[in-house]
Amino acid sequence: MQVYQTIREAAYEANMQLPALGLVLFTFGNVSAADRSKGLFAIKPSGIPYQELSPAKMVVVDFDGKTVDGALRPSSDTLTHAVLYKHWEDICGIAHTHSTYATAWAQSLRDIPVYGTTHADHNTVDIPCASPMSDEMISGDYELQTGYQILNTLTARGLSHQEIEMILIGNHGPFTWGATPAQAVYNSAVLENIAHMAHLTESINGTVGRLKESLIRKHYERKHGPQSYYGQ
Amino acid sequence: MQVYQTIREAAYEANMQLPALGLVLFTFGNVSAADRSKGLFAIKPSGIPYQELSPAKMVVVDFDGKTVDGALRPSSDTLTHAVLYKHWEDICGIAHTHSTYATAWAQSLRDIPVYGTTHADHNTVDIPCASPMSDEMISGDYELQTGYQILNTLTARGLSHQEIEMILIGNHGPFTWGATPAQAVYNSAVLENIAHMAHLTESINGTVGRLKESLIRKHYERKHGPQSYYGQ
Amino acid sequence: MQVYQTIREAAYEANMQLPALGLVLFTFGNVSAADRSKGLFAIKPSGIPYQELSPAKMVVVDFDGKTVDGALRPSSDTLTHAVLYKHWEDICGIAHTHSTYATAWAQSLRDIPVYGTTHADHNTVDIPCASPMSDEMISGDYELQTGYQILNTLTARGLSHQEIEMILIGNHGPFTWGATPAQAVYNSAVLENIAHMAHLTESINGTVGRLKESLIRKHYERKHGPQSYYGQ
Amino acid sequence: MQVYQTIREAAYEANMQLPALGLVLFTFGNVSAADRSKGLFAIKPSGIPYQELSPAKMVVVDFDGKTVDGALRPSSDTLTHAVLYKHWEDICGIAHTHSTYATAWAQSLRDIPVYGTTHADHNTVDIPCASPMSDEMISGDYELQTGYQILNTLTARGLSHQEIEMILIGNHGPFTWGATPAQAVYNSAVLENIAHMAHLTESINGTVGRLKESLIRKHYERKHGPQSYYGQ
Numbered sequence: 001m002q003v004y005q006t007i008r009e010a011a012y013e014a015n016m017q018l019p020a021l022g023l024v025l026f027t028f029g030n031v032s033a034a035d036r037s038k039g040l041f042a043i044k045p046s047g048i049p050y051q052e053l054s055p056a057k058m059v060v061v062d063f064d065g066k067t068v069d070g071a072l073r074p075s076s077d078t079l080t081h082a083v084l085y086k087h088w089e090d091i092c093g094i095a096h097t098h099s100t101y102a103t104a105w106a107q108s109l110r111d112i113p114v115y116g117t118t119h120a121d122h123n124t125v126d127i128p129c130a131s132p133m134s135d136e137m138i139s140g141d142y143e144l145q146t147g148y149q150i151l152n153t154l155t156a157r158g159l160s161h162q163e164i165e166m167i168l169i170g171n172h173g174p175f176t177w178g179a180t181p182a183q184a185v186y187n188s189a190v191l192e193n194i195a196h197m198a199h200l201t202e203s204i205n206g207t208v209g210r211l212k213e214s215l216i217r218k219h220y221e222r223k224h225g226p227q228s229y230y231g232q
Numbered sequence: 233m234q235v236y237q238t239i240r241e242a243a244y245e246a247n248m249q250l251p252a253l254g255l256v257l258f259t260f261g262n263v264s265a266a267d268r269s270k271g272l273f274a275i276k277p278s279g280i281p282y283q284e285l286s287p288a289k290m291v292v293v294d295f296d297g298k299t300v301d302g303a304l305r306p307s308s309d310t311l312t313h314a315v316l317y318k319h320w321e322d323i324c325g326i327a328h329t330h331s332t333y334a335t336a337w338a339q340s341l342r343d344i345p346v347y348g349t350t351h352a353d354h355n356t357v358d359i360p361c362a363s364p365m366s367d368e369m370i371s372g373d374y375e376l377q378t379g380y381q382i383l384n385t386l387t388a389r390g391l392s393h394q395e396i397e398m399i400l401i402g403n404h405g406p407f408t409w410g411a412t413p414a415q416a417v418y419n420s421a422v423l424e425n426i427a428h429m430a431h432l433t434e435s436i437n438g439t440v441g442r443l444k445e446s447l448i449r450k451h452y453e454r455k456h457g458p459q460s461y462y463g464q
Numbered sequence: 465m466q467v468y469q470t471i472r473e474a475a476y477e478a479n480m481q482l483p484a485l486g487l488v489l490f491t492f493g494n495v496s497a498a499d500r501s502k503g504l505f506a507i508k509p510s511g512i513p514y515q516e517l518s519p520a521k522m523v524v525v526d527f528d529g530k531t532v533d534g535a536l537r538p539s540s541d542t543l544t545h546a547v548l549y550k551h552w553e554d555i556c557g558i559a560h561t562h563s564t565y566a567t568a569w570a571q572s573l574r575d576i577p578v579y580g581t582t583h584a585d586h587n588t589v590d591i592p593c594a595s596p597m598s599d600e601m602i603s604g605d606y607e608l609q610t611g612y613q614i615l616n617t618l619t620a621r622g623l624s625h626q627e628i629e630m631i632l633i634g635n636h637g638p639f640t641w642g643a644t645p646a647q648a649v650y651n652s653a654v655l656e657n658i659a660h661m662a663h664l665t666e667s668i669n670g671t672v673g674r675l676k677e678s679l680i681r682k683h684y685e686r687k688h689g690p691q692s693y694y695g696q
Numbered sequence: 697m698q699v700y701q702t703i704r705e706a707a708y709e710a711n712m713q714l715p716a717l718g719l720v721l722f723t724f725g726n727v728s729a730a731d732r733s734k735g736l737f738a739i740k741p742s743g744i745p746y747q748e749l750s751p752a753k754m755v756v757v758d759f760d761g762k763t764v765d766g767a768l769r770p771s772s773d774t775l776t777h778a779v780l781y782k783h784w785e786d787i788c789g790i791a792h793t794h795s796t797y798a799t800a801w802a803q804s805l806r807d808i809p810v811y812g813t814t815h816a817d818h819n820t821v822d823i824p825c826a827s828p829m830s831d832e833m834i835s836g837d838y839e840l841q842t843g844y845q846i847l848n849t850l851t852a853r854g855l856s857h858q859e860i861e862m863i864l865i866g867n868h869g870p871f872t873w874g875a876t877p878a879q880a881v882y883n884s885a886v887l888e889n890i891a892h893m894a895h896l897t898e899s900i901n902g903t904v905g906r907l908k909e910s911l912i913r914k915h916y917e918r919k920h921g922p923q924s925y926y927g928q
Contacts (some may be wrong), residue, residue, distance in 0.1 A: 023366055025421060025422070025425050026418065028350065036541055041545060046461075046463050046464060047464055056394055060411065072464055073463075076454060076462045090255065098350050098425075100429055100432070100633075101432065103348060103350060103429055104432030104433045104435075104436055106348065106438065107347040107348040108432075108436035108437035108440050109430060113368065115635070116571040116635050117569040117572065118492065118567060118637070129405040132443075134445075138447055138450050142450055143547075155454070155662070161603050164286045171348050171447060172348065183340055186490065189489060189490070190490075193489050193562075194251055197564055197567055197571060198571075199435065200564070200663060201568045201571040202436070203435065203568075203663065204568055204663055204666070206456030209571050211596075212596065214602045214603060215596060215635060218602050218603070221355060222540060226459055229537070229540055230511055230540045231510050231511030232509065232510060232511055232512065260814065271730055278925075278927050279926055281746060294853060304928055305927075305928055306927045329813050332889070332892055332893055332896070332897065335812060335893055336815060336893045336899075336900055339811040339812040339893060339894075339897040339899060340896075340897050340904050352777060364908065365911075367908075367910040370910045370914050371910060389927070397736060403812050403813060403907050403908075405812070405813070405814065431899065431900055436899070487829075526765055549797040557928040579867070580799060580802065580867050580868060581867060581868045581869070582724065582794045582869070602740075616812055650722065653721060657721050657794075661800045664796070664804075664805050664895060666799045667800075667895065667899065668801055668895055669804035670806060672804050676828065676831075678834045678835060679828060679829075682834050686772060693742075693769070695742050696741065696744065
């Protein structure tokens with residue numbers, strides 16, 4: 001339907017960036033695009049290869065994950081997206097991938113330490129790795145619980161979803177979000193890059209420490225602070 | 233001959249996916265496509281570069297590895313394929329590569345531990361690494377014995393070829409299989425991805441453990457179980 | 465303005481080489497091109513994706529970093545470039561990237577040891593990693609101080625900017641320079657290659673030593689000495 | 697001159713394979729093609745980027761490295777090629793690169809152990825790493841001495857240049873050779889692949905041993921022995 005054309009196109013364009021940026025193998029990833037005024041989001045259909053996608057194939061669902069429009073079954077991760085949209089009222093895009101380096105950190109059950117300014121340009125803290133879920137959460141409504149695991153992990157660490165737009169789910173892989181679906185995909189690519197360089201950093205110097213606070217603050221604020229001077 | 237056109241084309245298309253997916257250097261890999269009704273399979277000719285292949289150059293052999301149709305010599309690994317087709321009556325595709333990370337695990341003589349959900353989406357167990365063969369097996373009919381080494385390794389571990397569609401041959405490299413040649417190639421790419429991430433996982437956290445059973449089951453069953461809800 | 469066309473085109477061409485050589489993700493890098501006769505340089509605008517650049521979008525600034533011509537805000541790293549142009553009178557190009565391996569060494573706070581002739585073909589010494597700046601330098605005019613950190617690091621090590629055309633800024637990433645912007649970009653790619661191989665070298669042999677002096681000298685001088693015989 | 701057209705074209709085609717196979721950055725590599733009947737070879741000109749090459753730009757030199765035809769200066773490594781052609785009467789192609797993994801092993805001063813059948817398909821022994829040369833050899837006719845270092849290393853290990861068509865020069869990088877320039881380039885790509893997998897193998901299993909002799913023999917002989925059955 002024409003009425004969902006904007007989010008379908010936004011979701012389509014953002015999904016197509018995943019293979020273009022080298023973040024997915026086969027169908028191992030998905031992006032969604034929300035329309036806050038309607039309380040809906042468009043998401044990749046489950047298991048369809050990227051080269052077969054089109055805006056029309058995007059599935060429109062509500063913030064409880066129920067399909068509103070679309071002939072295909074939505075991504076199996078739809079409920080995770082739904083939970084985040086429901087709780088975080090200012091995001092309009094979410095991305096999930098199994099990108100190689102970010103996923104390796106998730107499998108390693110480790111936060112990614114802030115080792116450099118590339119990291120600090122985007123986040124002032126280590127990128128959190130949520131613990132694997134309890135057996136109860138897994139055997140329950142798994143994808144819904146994945147969403148709550150993300151919410152709870154940020155809360156437990158005193159972080160807001162504006163301060164950090166990326167997380168690792170232990171043993172699984174990364175989720176990222178942002179004001180737009182394009183921003184969510186951007187964050188996925190940045191996270192993969194940070195994950196790659198953090199791994200190399202530890203290989204090159206096994207005793208290296210985190211970036212010092214003054215440098216973290218400086219880089220984050222020149223890009224995101226009230227006196228930011230990066231970009232146009 | 234026109235009568236073998238279907239498997240020749242299927243084998244050709246599947247072989248051409250190996251370089252497209254970055255799984256082979258030069259001629260180091262081969263895929264076959266079986267026609268169960270005729271008891272035959274088409275396989276890549278030996279030592280011919282991928283860019284020179286065509287459906288007509290695929291060699292048609294029976295399940296004892298004897299050439300039935302085709303002007304070229306079949307892959308030197310033909311007898312390994314033949315043994316597997318003979319013993320596993322529901323597979324129609326087999327792939328063999330020397331892809332970098334899977335081969336490195338094979339050379340390391342280690343099973344690939346299940347460290348994450350990317351692995352569990354496809355297999356519930358570690359990916360087995362068959363022991364290098366005995367000198368007797370090597371000096372005998374080597375490629376035939378490679379097939380038996382695969383059969384015996386799965387049997388010894390109590391695994392069926394439906395549960396796991398990929399294996400490493402110690403010191404050599406991976407073999408994968410499936411209901412179609414395209415599925416066999418898909419499995420080769422998934423295995424390479426899993427192998428890469430498992431290596432990184434151990435580098436990032438040297439004491440990390442396997443995925444817990446509840447999570448393995450959940451991911452495998454949402455894709456392959458009776459209540460699967462992945463895909464269309 | 466037509467009068468700045470030459471440096472705008474040179475800066476544009478050099479900036480476009482960064483993605484072509486795989487040295488940047490998104491907008492994480494910048495190159496400048498100086499016109500010594502005018503005391504000006506053209507530099508990438510801040511935060512603009514490479515595929516949207518054009519010569520006209522390059523920003524022309526003086527050696528104090530003040531914009532002389534151009535509608536966009538110059539790179540946030542402009543003052544670092546300005547300091548180097550002001551102090552080194554024979555360079556006409558500077559490049560900055562967050563290329564993966566060079567940045568990992570910078571994050572590791574280690575000089576890159578001279579392990580082979582690829583390194584010695586370009587430098588006779590380890591590639592210096594400048595210490596992270598003091599809190600005072602960071603909270604002051606950060607990018608200007610980054611320039612002074614580069615100057616001071618070379619001075620403290622008794623190195624001239626002709627002897628070594630590349631440096632790492634601890635926790636940040638590489639800066640390179642040269643007689644032309646193309647040479648600065650060339651140096652960025654060489655540095656990334658050296659950084660990659662040095663990391664692998666230490667992984668393969670944890671106790672390997674530096675190249676011996678006679679071999680360093682031989683390789684450097686056959687390319688750069690008075691009797692050089694490399695090139696045309 | 698028309699009379700050298702065949703080796704000029706062969707050298708040109710082989711040189712162009714180096715960037716196509718990802719084996720070189722900028723001008724860091726060269727291939728030559730010999731005409732045994734004339735006692736000459738064509739080689740890449742020094743320092744010219746691959747995309748600017750043409751058959752006419754190849755330089756024709758004799759087996760003492762003296763230029764016979766061509767307007768440009770030949771590769772700085774010409775004398776190394778000359779020594780090998782002079783001493784090994786059945787090779788018509790030599791390649792030299794600074795490919796990343798092979799060069800890292802050379803910088804590590806280690807032979808590459810035979811860890812798998814990909815290696816054994818091409819060589820029955822570890823790939824030798826020649827020791828860095830003495831100061832006398834370096835300060836003498838360096839590139840000529842590099843050739844002798846290759847000859848002496850094979851002799852000292854009781855290896856013929858037919859048994860092994862590749863070597864590492866300690867601290868420098870690989871040289872490969874073969875019956876044709878295409879074979880020499882093929883060997884460079886195989887060596888890079890073997891070097892990459894050997895590094896990963898040691899990372900994955902730090903105590904893994906070499907391939908056993910029976911398997912080395914089997915794989916080498918099915919490709920190169922009197923009863924070889926690989927290829928057409």
